[in-house]
Amino acid sequence: MRVLGISPLDKDSTVSIVEDGEILFAAGEERFSRVKQQDGFPQLALEKALEYTGSKMSDFDQVCYPFLTWENEAKLFNQNLEDERQFIRNFEPADLNRQIKEALTRVPDRNEPIHGLEHPNAIMEKGFLHSSYYSMAGAQRLASNNAAIKGSRHWGEGATESFQRWEQSLTQGLRAMGWEKPVKRMDHHLSHAANSYLASGFERALCITLDGYGSGLAGSASEARDGKIHRLHGISYPNSLGTLYEHVTSSLGFKPSRHEGKIVGLASYGDPSILGDILLSRIQQEPGDYRIYEANNVFFSRYLASKFPKIDVAAAYQHALEVVATNYVRYWVEKTGIDTVVLSGGVTANVKLNQRIFEIEGVNHIFVYPNMGDGGCGTGAALYHCWPGGVKDSISSAYFGPDYSEAEIAAELEAEGLEYTRPNNLAAEVASLIHSGEVVARFDGRMEYGPRALGNRSILYHAREPEVNQWLNKRLGRTEFMPFAPVTLYEAREKCYHNIRGAEHSAEFMTITFDCTEFMRENCPAAVHVDGTARPQLVQREVNPGYYDILKEYEKISGIPSLINTSFNMHEEPIVNTPHDAVRAFVQGALDYLAIGPFLVKQPNPAH
Known part of the structure; x- marks a missing residue:
């Protein structure tokens, strides 16, 4: 069975051709268009994939796409955003003013230069008006609650419009290439779980997915065995560690969804104890689950970035990510007794987090899917839908693109x-x-x-x-x-x-x-x-x-x-x-x- 997988079109659009569970070709449109994280229909990558594998569109048994229809996606996240409003109103946050005053006393004098920063204690200098607005929308409860709810509403409106646009783009792009049959859609986090598990070579594994958003979720835990995947739990959006990290990336002056690696680097120069507890006090952790207070309020991280050294803000967010994610994984490792963890989703591009997960007591084997972000989801969807059953050897390399004579x-x-x-x-x-x-x-x-x-x-x-x-x-x-x-x-x-x-x-x-x-x-x-x-x-x-x-x-x-x-x-x-x-x-x-x-x-x- 030969399947064409197309990853989400909103960024890093990627084409994969998979036959009976073997990846024949996979490459991102960006490599052909020369535009980093290219979005839209992956025309150039698809043309190369067909040429390279000697395929025609009529050779495919299915075309898979790792999102549901825009109506079904909107139904899922709108219900979640409704639930979030209630959570924000009921949550009792700690006294932030007192927390911030105490944290400021913990910032040390630093003189050791850090390449790329004008000063080791450099903060995000903002004008008076910006700083005042961040103090209000980020730190004063009524205003910050409203900013978070408004942020979620704007996200929902943007996501609906985006899903409609990319759905149209997908249909038109495929039709222009000669594909008139329906597209096989699938749950986004299942495509992440599928790529990490089916490419790992493990007979039994705990699949953990963590990302920004996908099919109502921001993460999941699944038990996989003998080629089959059974979901145990989903982390409902907007309780998203991906969004949390995107916020700090943009608040420290970098491009979200592209420069998160720079935050991991900055974090190792800072002291997580200065702001770590403040962040963790805004995340309600329960056994095998968590909820993030004001998850879509970007002004909170901007407020911190305007008052504290960039390195300490980065360190706190990295620390919070590691604590929350490892607590989540640890719970499911203990509950299932599985000592093998496979990871996928944009958050698992965080290599330090992956080390912390591997260090969890009881985890003896780990595999992180090489294209862990959404660019890898088309491959996951295609693998899932043409899997012959049972377990295959792990992929030995990620050399799936073109070569030249x-x-x-x-x-x-x-x-x-x-x-x-x-x-x-x-x-x-x-x-x-x-x-x-x-x-x-x-x-x-x-x-x-x-x-x-x-x-x-x-x-x-x-x-x-x-x-x-x-x-x-x-x-x-x-x-x-x-x-x-x-x-x-x-x-x-x-x-x-x-x-x-x-x-x-x-x-x-x-x-x-x-x-x-x-x-x-x-x-x-x-x-x-x-x-x-x-x-x-x-x-x-x-x-x-x-x-x-x-x-x-x-x-x-x-x-x-x-x-x-x-x-x-x-x-x-x-x-x-x-x-x-x-x-x-x-x-x-x-x-x-x-x-x-x-x-x-x-x-x-x-x-x-």
Whole structure:
């Protein structure tokens, strides 16, 4: 059975072709349009998917979409928003003025500079009018209650309009491609649970999903066994940890749904005890459930951001996220007695949270779906609807996008007037260049699916030099608070990371942090965060021989089994897809070398 899965069209629109539970092709529209998190009907990705797999629209038994009809979605969330009004009116919050006064006394003097901040205790400076409004709408009960209810109402109106628009876009896009049959719709959180469980290879697992919104929910817990998924609990929207984190992202001056990773990085510089209890006092936690007071009041996080250091606000939100999510997961682990957890949903892009979940007593195995956000839901829907039953091996890689021939690569290099060689031992040459301090971009094989570059569209550098985080980001036009992530030989995992057993496979997709060993901290300081953790990608030779060999050759020269791996793209652009994209990013980014297919190219306009 061959199924086409199309992810939600509101952001990061993605196409997947799945046959009898095997993913044949999956790629996001952004990689073809070159617009980050591209929304709308994924025309370009679909055309490439059909061409790559030799499919016609008539070959599909079904087209799946991981949302219900707009009427059914609206029915679910409007009922929830009705319930929320009652909850807000009945909730008894702590005395916020007293809490804030006490918290301000706990802010320490700081002088240690933080790259990217003008001062370690920098706050979000706002004018008098803005600050006054945040104080009222964020902190004075009557006004803040009204702001929260109004925020939910606006969200509901926007969501209704959005669901109608994307439904029309989906129908028209499919019709233009020749699909006249109905679309198979499914519950959004079931598609998240399906991708994490069916791709994991586990016979039995507890599926946890956490995101912004989907089919009336912001999260769920399900028991999965022998290829079947049974929901145990749903967290009703707007009690959304995704929305909570989006609020702090925008309140600290970043783009929600895009820059949450920067908040994770900022958080490790701050002190969660300054504001953590204030946040937690606004979340009503019950065994196996929680409710968030004034969940759609963005002015509360803006109020905190206007009074407290950015790093402390970030630390508090990260802390609250970890506490609430781990309490939720712990309850369902204990209740079911299942020691294996699989994760999906946008919130599980938070690699520190995933580490905390893996550290829960009783959790011995974890798998995080590599495309955990909504871009992965089309694949989940397609897997679910063509699953042959039982359990299959886990996916071994996320290389589900297109690849390009040597002739196509050579033509692109010649069109740009770039000279290239074809080394006998490309891996050894690249390793030697990296060891001597050169920055090498690698483009080879099928493109990665999901948010992480996993070696086929990556920039590689040695991890011995902590300053690389500043100068390479500057060269690429990026501002990051997280250090670069390392790629590590699979067999060296325990030499470099503590407590990795049971999470090795998830670490092949760069979806979870671990505490670093002394060896890693000493030899790869550029990949270790201020809290002593790193987010590795483990690589095995059978999964990606060319990539593995570079690392192995580097280890022979240096004795170090890890390198820096960061995504091959220019600032605010998607990861490169075609040889044309790669050549353009290589020249613009003034990277030292490009290893593209079997060829090696030296930068004609070096930056240093």
